[in-house]
Amino acid sequence: MNQDKAVMALAALAQDTRLSVFRLLIKAGPDGMIAGALADAMAVPPSTMSHHLAKLEQAGLVLSWRTSRLIHYAADYAGVQALLTFLMADCCQGDPRACADLLSAIVCDRVGVGACS
Amino acid sequence: MNQDKAVMALAALAQDTRLSVFRLLIKAGPDGMIAGALADAMAVPPSTMSHHLAKLEQAGLVLSWRTSRLIHYAADYAGVQALLTFLMADCCQGDPRACADLLSAIVCDRVGVGACS
DNA sequence: ATGATATTTTCATGTTTATGGAAATATGCG
DNA sequence: CGCATATTTCCATAAACATGAAAATATCAT
Numbered sequence: 001m002n003q004d005k006a007v008m009a010l011a012a013l014a015q016d017t018r019l020s021v022f023r024l025l026i027k028a029g030p031d032g033m034i035a036g037a038l039a040d041a042m043a044v045p046p047s048t049m050s051h052h053l054a055k056l057e058q059a060g061l062v063l064s065w066r067t068s069r070l071i072h073y074a075a076d077y078a079g080v081q082a083l084l085t086f087l088m089a090d091c092c093q094g095d096p097r098a099c100a101d102l103l104s105a106i107v108c109d110r111v112g113v114g115a116c117s
Numbered sequence: 118m119n120q121d122k123a124v125m126a127l128a129a130l131a132q133d134t135r136l137s138v139f140r141l142l143i144k145a146g147p148d149g150m151i152a153g154a155l156a157d158a159m160a161v162p163p164s165t166m167s168h169h170l171a172k173l174e175q176a177g178l179v180l181s182w183r184t185s186r187l188i189h190y191a192a193d194y195a196g197v198q199a200l201l202t203f204l205m206a207d208c209c210q211g212d213p214r215a216c217a218d219l220l221s222a223i224v225c226d227r228v229g230v231g232a233c234s
Numbered sequence: 235a236t237g238a239t240a241t242t243t244t245c246a247t248g249t250t251t252a253t254g255g256a257a258a259t260a261t262g263c264g
Numbered sequence: 265c266g267c268a269t270a271t272t273t274c275c276a277t278a279a280a281c282a283t284g285a286a287a288a289t290a291t292c293a294t
Contacts, residue, residue: 010128013131014128014131027209035240035241045284048283048284050241051282071240087201090140091143092146128251152272164254164273165252186271
């Protein structure tokens with residue numbers, strides 16, 4: 001991850017339809033969803049959805065694969081991890097005055113990670 | 118945090134100068150930096166920096182306070198936390214197939230949080 | 235092959251965004 | 265008060281972005 005790629009990823013998420021698609025795919029898990037189903041879910045024409053998905057994929061936030069005529073899209077968890085790590089890099093210069101609380105709070109919103117007090 | 122505010126926050130970060138300022142403030146810690154010093158650091162005119170800082174502040178990512186003629190800006194850690202939590206909400210529907218690894222990896226890049234294997 | 239389905243690419247249009255000079259506002263100093 | 269410093273607000277302009285119809289591509293079924 002570098003600055004330019006981070007800007008691309010953030011720009012990809014900084015749009016209502018694309019953020020909704022991304023969050024839907026985060027929820028959906030590794031099996032992802034079909035392009036057409038995403039267009040239906042967001043109530044946009046297929047060409048519009050295709051533009052959005054291309055932008056998310058170019059940004060490294062989703063990945064896609066084809067099975068016969070259907071194209072699957074899923075969240076790219078490694079890409080998300082790289083982005084979030086980049087955003088918080090060198091937080092407070094290693095002094096976890098604010099950062100430790102911040103990050104453990106995010107983790108503690110999920111189940112089964114085990115960093116919580 | 119809601120969808121609209123998340124889009125605002127992501128849009129605020131999706132620009133080269135603003136992302137650099139944000140990361141600089143994340144590094145700087147709670148004491149923050151002076152507006153003029155940020156303009157100097159980024160080599161942009163004060164009016165341009167003022168636009169950028171206003172957008173970051175409106176997005177809930179930085180906060181500001183005045184001491185005499187100087188205006189301080191600092192990262193708003195609570196705002197960042199709200200954004201990151203929103204992005205990862207309901208990841209994999211609670212089944213931490215991918216999410217637990219993702220989030221603990223972010224935490225383990227820092228020191229002293231203690232969720233790491 | 236032909237036709238049907240799923241998706242992308244091309245292209246045009248209107249909207250939003252980034253930039254920075256100039257003027258305005260706020261504060262401190264003598 | 266009058267001047268200097270720090271920052272913001274106003275304004276105009278150029279560049280980037282979102283949208284979706286139409287045409288193109290890919291795959292499958294008969």
